[in-house]
Structures are given as structure tokens and as C-alpha cells.
Amino acid sequence: MKKSDRRIQRTRQQLSQALIALTLEKGYEAVSIRDITRDAGIGYATFFRHYPDKDTLLIDVLNAFIQELKQLFAQSAEPSPAAEGALIFAHVRQQRDLYRILLRGQGTQAILNHIQEITAREFLAIYAPKPDSPIPPDVAANHVAAATMALIKWWLDHDMPYTPAQMGLIYSELIIRPTQAIAFTPLPQPTALH
Amino acid sequence: MKKSDRRIQRTRQQLSQALIALTLEKGYEAVSIRDITRDAGIGYATFFRHYPDKDTLLIDVLNAFIQELKQLFAQSAEPSPAAEGALIFAHVRQQRDLYRILLRGQGTQAILNHIQEITAREFLAIYAPKPDSPIPPDVAANHVAAATMALIKWWLDHDMPYTPAQMGLIYSELIIRPTQAIAFTPLPQPTALH
Amino acid sequence: MKKSDRRIQRTRQQLSQALIALTLEKGYEAVSIRDITRDAGIGYATFFRHYPDKDTLLIDVLNAFIQELKQLFAQSAEPSPAAEGALIFAHVRQQRDLYRILLRGQGTQAILNHIQEITAREFLAIYAPKPDSPIPPDVAANHVAAATMALIKWWLDHDMPYTPAQMGLIYSELIIRPTQAIAFTPLPQPTALH
Amino acid sequence: MKKSDRRIQRTRQQLSQALIALTLEKGYEAVSIRDITRDAGIGYATFFRHYPDKDTLLIDVLNAFIQELKQLFAQSAEPSPAAEGALIFAHVRQQRDLYRILLRGQGTQAILNHIQEITAREFLAIYAPKPDSPIPPDVAANHVAAATMALIKWWLDHDMPYTPAQMGLIYSELIIRPTQAIAFTPLPQPTALH
DNA sequence: TCCTAAGCGAGACGGTACGTCTTGTCTTCCA
DNA sequence: TGGAAGACAAGACGTACCGTCTCGCTTAGGA
Numbered sequence: 001m002k003k004s005d006r007r008i009q010r011t012r013q014q015l016s017q018a019l020i021a022l023t024l025e026k027g028y029e030a031v032s033i034r035d036i037t038r039d040a041g042i043g044y045a046t047f048f049r050h051y052p053d054k055d056t057l058l059i060d061v062l063n064a065f066i067q068e069l070k071q072l073f074a075q076s077a078e079p080s081p082a083a084e085g086a087l088i089f090a091h092v093r094q095q096r097d098l099y100r101i102l103l104r105g106q107g108t109q110a111i112l113n114h115i116q117e118i119t120a121r122e123f124l125a126i127y128a129p130k131p132d133s134p135i136p137p138d139v140a141a142n143h144v145a146a147a148t149m150a151l152i153k154w155w156l157d158h159d160m161p162y163t164p165a166q167m168g169l170i171y172s173e174l175i176i177r178p179t180q181a182i183a184f185t186p187l188p189q190p191t192a193l194h
Numbered sequence: 195m196k197k198s199d200r201r202i203q204r205t206r207q208q209l210s211q212a213l214i215a216l217t218l219e220k221g222y223e224a225v226s227i228r229d230i231t232r233d234a235g236i237g238y239a240t241f242f243r244h245y246p247d248k249d250t251l252l253i254d255v256l257n258a259f260i261q262e263l264k265q266l267f268a269q270s271a272e273p274s275p276a277a278e279g280a281l282i283f284a285h286v287r288q289q290r291d292l293y294r295i296l297l298r299g300q301g302t303q304a305i306l307n308h309i310q311e312i313t314a315r316e317f318l319a320i321y322a323p324k325p326d327s328p329i330p331p332d333v334a335a336n337h338v339a340a341a342t343m344a345l346i347k348w349w350l351d352h353d354m355p356y357t358p359a360q361m362g363l364i365y366s367e368l369i370i371r372p373t374q375a376i377a378f379t380p381l382p383q384p385t386a387l388h
Numbered sequence: 389m390k391k392s393d394r395r396i397q398r399t400r401q402q403l404s405q406a407l408i409a410l411t412l413e414k415g416y417e418a419v420s421i422r423d424i425t426r427d428a429g430i431g432y433a434t435f436f437r438h439y440p441d442k443d444t445l446l447i448d449v450l451n452a453f454i455q456e457l458k459q460l461f462a463q464s465a466e467p468s469p470a471a472e473g474a475l476i477f478a479h480v481r482q483q484r485d486l487y488r489i490l491l492r493g494q495g496t497q498a499i500l501n502h503i504q505e506i507t508a509r510e511f512l513a514i515y516a517p518k519p520d521s522p523i524p525p526d527v528a529a530n531h532v533a534a535a536t537m538a539l540i541k542w543w544l545d546h547d548m549p550y551t552p553a554q555m556g557l558i559y560s561e562l563i564i565r566p567t568q569a570i571a572f573t574p575l576p577q578p579t580a581l582h
Numbered sequence: 583m584k585k586s587d588r589r590i591q592r593t594r595q596q597l598s599q600a601l602i603a604l605t606l607e608k609g610y611e612a613v614s615i616r617d618i619t620r621d622a623g624i625g626y627a628t629f630f631r632h633y634p635d636k637d638t639l640l641i642d643v644l645n646a647f648i649q650e651l652k653q654l655f656a657q658s659a660e661p662s663p664a665a666e667g668a669l670i671f672a673h674v675r676q677q678r679d680l681y682r683i684l685l686r687g688q689g690t691q692a693i694l695n696h697i698q699e700i701t702a703r704e705f706l707a708i709y710a711p712k713p714d715s716p717i718p719p720d721v722a723a724n725h726v727a728a729a730t731m732a733l734i735k736w737w738l739d740h741d742m743p744y745t746p747a748q749m750g751l752i753y754s755e756l757i758i759r760p761t762q763a764i765a766f767t768p769l770p771q772p773t774a775l776h
Numbered sequence: 777t778c779c780t781a782a783g784c785g786a787g788a789c790g791g792t793a794c795g796t797c798t799t800g801t802c803t804t805c806c807a
Numbered sequence: 808t809g810g811a812a813g814a815c816a817a818g819a820c821g822t823a824c825c826g827t828c829t830c831g832c833t834t835a836g837g838a
Contacts, residue, residue, distance in 0.1 A: 201782095201783065201784090202783075205783080205784085236784085236785085237784060237785040237786065237787090238785085238786080238787080239784085239785080239786080239787085240783080240784055240785075243783080243784080
């Protein structure tokens, strides 16, 4: 039980790494399953014993990545949006390969939508909506999530011309503060207690 | 010369409409070139006499659409961002099918990027950057374009729960006004001259 | 030692019976080794510890059958060819399932050839060739073996429309007697001694 | 219409010849469709535009061969069985490759049965059954067909140790004459008229 | 009016990826 | 320690699609 499980894990690991390497090399769509198995040193048919699809493998890879992301945010409740943003962009720089696949890729739309929803929900859970705002809270939360991802994408597409700290400031001034000002109560509840 | 040109136009028209119909029916990726030609009543090989790719046909379809969009904006220089936004969302509602293909689709990332760039450039051409802003003007312009597209997408994904006028207000308050306030001079130059 | 031998015998027995059942169900070629092991309630890899091949298992099955056949002929030295033939066809009727696999099957050619050779050799051992015959004795013996098998096959393919006694007569008149008359001395040696 | 038909014929011709060559080289079963297309210089997928199966291609090849065979027999109504037999064996020697595939092969059982039936029917059409014979005419016809094929097989398996004329005599004495004597009227009707 | 050129329908073809199937090897687990 | 369980490599199978090509029909716009 244990040993064979470890072998399975290893096989999947090899497939995941091959997918990442090949996707960065020539784009997700252009990678065939044969490429992946050849690169991973795995039998072609074996691929289908683990994943029904190329997409499913990608989702598997990115899910692991999302878990990592969640942990990052769970650990650090930064006081200021700018500091929080700096943290985000530092993480992006560290994992730029995966972020590039995620944000530039053709077959990642579904995953991006998923991440965007999660992020928006997280945001809504932290900040309290302003009662008399003309902006519905879910619209505002969606805005924050989408705009943040767009900002990350711009940064990566332009080869990270600013430091994470600078990007954190932009993130704060362009996205968080205006949205918070117009759609949410000034003081976020949980961080206020810190 | 004239008649044969008209025939060519008609063939391309049929291909375009078949692509739109089939894409709405089962998604862009799932549509094969054989599907398109069958649906259009066109010989299979004839497709390649007009377009090298399925993507190229899509670009052709969407370019015509962008032209229409540009004309819309050229005609109306609305005084307030909210009114301008209302106009945009009214247009979206009218052409919701094409917008859905564009924003939800898997193979439209490249076109979306292109549109986003055009929009950002347009925005930069209209508004003058504030000299001492912490936000670089191209970042701000990119933010406006991306956030607008995300807002349209949210609206369509949620089946247009607000009126175009309400969306115009949200667009103004959430995107245009904050960005303008922090990154651009208060009065846009061209409209000031009107 | 004894116990494990018995266990091995039992495993092989199960495999043999599964092969026979499945072959009758959907034909020898269509039966895969996985089918056999599943049907026999045996581990897939275990098959290969007993037989290298599906064909080898079949040979094993049929060899046991041939042994039985030989014993039948050893016991009874019938005086007339017609009586001998009746005996043969009675046996065929009894074991018609196995004979059908053997004679109709796609993968049994090699075994059939083997049986044919044995039969021809047996025939040559019993009858003395006529010196001045235009027919070489091995040709004649091969003829007897092949024609007998073809006759059995015809009988089974047509659902045994005649009794074993009738078939025995046909066998005698159509195959044995003419061949004996032209290629062998009138009185077979061993039966003459009885 | 004509030109494309000719092209199709050429493609099938190439596939047929590749199948024959490869089958003689390593046996019918061991030949894969990829082998055939590679050897024929034909695209892999193209194979399936012509034949659903490897078996179907084989049947096609052998059917053409059977047509040739039929013509051979239609042309020449030889007076004596021995002469007729000599003709048959001369033809076998000429086409020994195809006969070997046919008679030794694993996937040719169905075709062989078909040929055997045709031959038997032909035989029945030529000779008139004897009314009081203990041998049913269809049994006798089947015997002739099967025994003839077995004789050819023996000859080829033993590398044709006798001349076609000798084999014709054997064929006549061992198969035709005895069967005719016991199951059919002495003078065949059609040849009697010649 | 004829006739040459172009658009087109039809479809054969080479090529390649897909997902399924089977075979035989090997390794781990269990009684 | 021998058999069960099953992961795996290898590779054939039949299907689907792509893009190229060639053929022949029809219709056009110029001679």
C-alpha cells in the first residue's frame, strides 16, 4: 500500500514537472500528451491511468499551487494594503513561471475564474460592505480580484519593471483603497483588532 | 471583378455566421473547421482559400466588431464617465452574444489582449497623466481597460442583473473616477476643449 | 510438495476451464488473457507463471484431450473401418464442444497440423504400403488424416445430420477403403494377427 | 471521376502488395497496419479510408485471386481428371506465395471455408450424383474440395517434391476417381458432350 | 459570342494526436 | 515462500481533425 502509493506519487510528480517545463517551452496548447510522457520518461498509456485529460493534469498542478497560495495568505495578516500587496508581488516573482502559465495560458480560463471567485469571496469575508454605497459588494469584490490579477499579468508581461514594494503601493492605491473607500466601511474588522 | 468580389464576401459572411452560431452552441474550441463549412454550406477546402486558421476567421469576425465599437466611441464624446459607461453597457447588452464569445471563450485570449491594449492606448491619448503620481500612466490605463472588461464579464456572467445606467455609474465610480483622481489631471484635455 | 502441486493443478484446471468456456462463448481469438484470469478468479500475472502464452494453455488443454483420444484407439482395435469410424464419430459427438474449438478455431492451425501428422504416422505404422502404387505412402497417409478431419468438420458444421454409424460407413467408403485399395496392401498386418 | 478512381486503385494495389510481401516475410498475424502503410508508402489513416480491417484487405486480395482462379477453370475443361489436376498444380506452383498465405495462414480460415464451399458447389454442378450411393452428394463434394486443398497444402509444405503432372495423377487416383466411382455417375454430363 | 480565368464543391491523401486495449515484466503485499 | 494484486512500458488499434492537393463544374468579364 505505502510503497505503491509512493510510486504513484512519483509518476504524477514527473508528469506534472514535464507539463510545466513543456508549457513554458512552447505553450500549453502545443503540448501533446505524447510529449509529456516522453519528457517524463513515462509510458504513454500510463498517463491515462492517472488523468483522463491534459486539462485534468493541469488542474491538478494548479490546485497544488492554489493550496500553497492559500497558506501564504492564511499566515500573514498584514496591517496595510501596500505591505500586503508587496507580499503578493514578491510571491509572484518567486513563482513567476507558474503565474505566467496561469495568466497567459489558453487552457486556464476555467481555473482563473475559479481563483477569481475564491479571491472575491475571501475579500467579502474580511471587509464589511458600506450600506449606502452605489456599488454592490459582490461587484466590488469581483473588481478587486480581477483588477489584481490584471495587474499581476501586466507586471509579468512587461518583465517586472518595478519592485514588489512599488507594485504593492500601486495595488493599494489603484485597487484596494478606492474600492474600500466607496464600497466598504473604512476599518476592516479583523485587521482592526490586531 | 465586382461580381466575383461580392461572391467572396458572401462566402466569408457565411463562414463568419456559421462560426458565431456554432461557437454559441458548443463553445469555440469544440467547433471544428468541418463543422463550420458544413454549417455554412461551403466546401471544406474552400475554407482554406479564405483563412489559414480557425483563429484567423475569428479574428476577422471580431475585427469587424471592433470597428463597430470604435465608431460608437468616435461618435459620442459623452461629458460624464457615468453616461459613457451607460452607453458602453447598452452596447454590450445589444451585442451580448459576441461579447460572451469574446469574454468567456477559450481561444480569444489573444484578441482580448489586443483589445485591451487598444483601449488602454485610447485612454492614454485622451487623459493627461499627473506628473507626481505614484501610479505610472500605462499601468493606470491598463488597469482601466482590464477592470472594464472584467466588469462587463461579471455583468454577462450574472445575466445582467442591473440596468446599463446602473452599470455606467458603477463603472464611473469604481474604475474611472478613482483612476483619474490618482493618476491623471482632473480635466481631460480634449473634452475640455469642447 | 504434494499440497502445492495439487494447488498448481487446481489453478491450471481453472484456467483451462475458463479458456474453454470463453472460447465457446466468443471464439478463441477474441478471448484475452485478462478475460481468462478474471473468469478463473486468478491473478492476472499468475497466468504467466504457468503458461507463457494463451496458445500454450490451449495446447495444454488439447494435449490432455489428445491423450484421451489415444487411449480410446489403443483400447479398441475394431475389425472393420466402418466400425472404427462409427467409434470415432461417437466420440466426436460426445466431445463436440472441444472438437468445434479445434476445427473451427482461428488459432488452432498449429495444433491441427500436429494432430494430423500424428494421425498420419499412426496410419503408416499400421498399414503396409503397396510397392507399385503411383501414390507415395506419406501422401496417402496425409490424405486419410486430412480427409477424416474435414469429414468431422463437415459433420459438426452441419449439426450432425447423420448418426455415427452412418458417418462411419461414409468414412470407410470414401476415405479408408479407396486409399487402402490404391496405396496399401489389402490386409493390414496388426489386425490380421488378431 | 475516372482519374480519382485510378488513384484509389493504385493506393489499394500498393496496400495489397505490401500486405503480401510482409505476410510472406513474417506471417499474417505479425503484420501490423502501420507496417503495411509504411511499406506501401501510404498514410496511416488512409488505410482506414479503404478498408476497415486488416482482414478486409486480405479478403480483398484473395478475392481478386479467386476471380483469377475461376477464370482459369472456366477456360479449360480438361478431359481427364489427371490432366485437370496437373493444371491445378501448375497454377499452384506459379502462385505458390499466395497459396502459402492462404493455406498456412492464421487469419484465412474464413476465406478457406468460402473457397471450399465454392469448389464443392462447382463440383456438384458438374457431376451427377449416383442415386443408390451410401454417400450423400454434398458430403462427397465437400470431401473432394477439402482433400484437394489438403493435398495442395501437403505439396507446398514439403516444398513441391513431385511435378505437377505427378500430383495431377495422385489427385486423380486418390480423390477424384474414388469419389466419382462411389458417389457419382461414371460419365460427367458436360464433359461428355465435348 | 466565345473563352479564359476565378471561385467553388468534392474528396483523396499525408500526417498527427487521441483515448482504448492488450501483452508481458516487475515489484510489492499477504497468508 | 508462492500466489494475488496491480503499476508499468510498449505499442497497435480505429477515430478525428488538419491542411494540401487535384479534379472538374460553373460563371465571370474581357476579346
